[in-house]
Amino acid sequence: MDPVEAEEQQTEPPDEEEEAYAEADPTGRFIRYDEIVGSGSVKTVYKAFDKLEGDEVAWSQTRIDDSVMGSSRKMALLNTEIQLLKKLRHKNIQKLFASWIDEDKKTVNIITEFCISGSLRQYRKKHKKVGINAMKRWAMQILTGLEHLHSQEPAVIHRDLKCDNIFINGNDGTVKIGDFGLATILQQQKTKSVKGTLEFMAPELFTGDYNELADIYSFGMCMLEMMTCEYPYSECQGQAHIYRKISQGIKPAVLSKVEDAGLRSFIDVCLAPVAERPTASQLLKHSFLQKDGPILVPPISVSLVSSVTKDGRQSASFVLLKGDFRLKGDMHVTDHIVLSLRFPDPSGCFKNAEFPFDLAQDTSLSVAQEFVEDFELPQGNILIIAQLIEAFLLILVPEWVPSVAVGQVVSESAHNYIAKRIKNCRQLRTAIPESSASPKLSVI
Incomplete structure (x- = not known):
């Protein structure tokens, strides 16, 4: 087992209660439950416990294929991405505490803070009746997180922003961006590697010539799903059909279900061609988010x-x-x-x-x-x-x-x-x- 990033702690011999846990990290600080809180094609997220702080945390395991394990370049890229994310500290960014690679199981293990209400998509499915003001509060928090990411030097681009990767604490309404597309980094750049997230991808991502404004397009699609509880382009038959529509600049049919004119205009601005697309900072000043109060001058x-x-x-x-x-x-x-x-x-x-x-x-x-x-x-x-x-x-x-x-x-x-x-x-x-x-x- 080759640790990428895990704090060294002196650990005590496991007691009977700890032996009931499914797994521990190399230092013994984090212990994992069997309870799954999220899963995807290459990743499973478990609930875990931080012995040092006494907090529940999220433990994600992402499988690595042989092409990555056997490539020093890809492993170095993965390590660089993780180290960068670990340094990010912002109220609307999910904290990353530790990470390591398990070569025997061929997994990347990442420990992050645990949001009690799960992803925004799960939360929205559970709570069908959400008012427009709640949508604005969520939007402003997501944009504030993106503003912080994009202000880094060089800018941190999420690349895989969607409601599944935005998390919420329902008790206070705090929203946090997480899951920074590491699964995409770990896979060959094939069509199948974007399956499930193609609906949220900006057209310029297909060409490889993109910047942080690609996240703004994805944010617009998130707003659309948050409002309608429907996945964008659900009217399409297969990934190829979705790809053609995005490439041609055809917006998803579900946009017609957005009745609020202000919200629809706001989403349209996010989905504009990259040359006309605003930044996160500019969107925070948009009239849709400010119309119920004065425009705030950022400090x-x-x-x-x-x-x-x-x-x-x-x-x-x-x-x-x-x-x-x-x-x-x-x-x-x-x-x-x-x-x-x-x-x-x-x-x-x-x-x-x-x-x-x-x-x-x-x-x-x-x-x-x-x-x-x-x-x-x-x-x-x-x-x-x-x-x-x-x-x-x-x-x-x-x-x-x-x-x-x-x-x-x-x-x-x-x-x-x-x-x-x-x-x-x-x-x-x-x-x-x-x-x-x-x-x-x-x-x-």
Whole structure:
């Protein structure tokens, strides 16, 4: 048995109660029940128990075929994907705790948090009468999770988003995205490998030339299933028929059953050609989700990220996110500041660009204005870029005097360092609403 990722724990000899469990992980921390909570063509999900934390968790076992087991490239790809997912921490992303490969049984074992009400598809089948406001709450949580995934560098693309892979805790309505298409990675790229999920696939996925907007198309299909309790393209006879309709841009017949004009328009936008398809951040501002209340201006969220430079030196950076824009800068350099901005260009794709900032001569507005002109961006982006620059400078240099109002700033990091910097900076304190005595902290 070759562990990919499992925390080493000192374990005690199993007692009689533990011997009743079906299986344990290599460290003995997680013990699996025989109770199956989900299954697919290559994967089975069991309920399990985390001895260290005392929590019930989900234990999924995905079978690996010989073509993967015998390929060092595919095994390395699998390991890379799992390690990436394990680092994701967000309230609307299912947490991945541990993973390992069982070479004898030819399975990949993954331990994740357990959502008590199962998948959104199961929950929707159980509860037939769900109001439009509940749909909006679910949609906003899914989009918030996608926004976080797509804001990573490089962007994390789910590739297999569907209601079966979105989970819910029915007691508080929390929705979490899970099952990041690892079964697809583990199989040969044949037609049969997408059986059961073809209905949710964006047309560009068939060509291999796609980006994170493919997840937005799948999200639209999820909304359609959530509303109608029907699988998209159920009118088709077989996978080939579905493939032809998707390739030709023909929408599923069940869309005609959506009576709410706002919801139907919202789904149509998600299913638009990729060049016209909005991002998760843009959808969160859509009138369908906002019409019962004011349009919320997204805050600037701040986190810390560590990396290793080309010369092997450890580096730490502040990362600031506002909508589709992400600004990154070294947290220790104040004499020669170089910032990196990830931004959407007019074509809907994302670009990255670096630019210097001179503390003695530059202003956020002048730099933002030059940036917008150089990349031919909408004029409305000047303020967003300027606010990100000002927030970065205020955290890096607390005595910095901003030239534009920053707006709300929140810490999306487990590092108390950022929270303290925000609290200690007068300009940032005043940017936080009076109803919030301290920065909102959540683990990422």
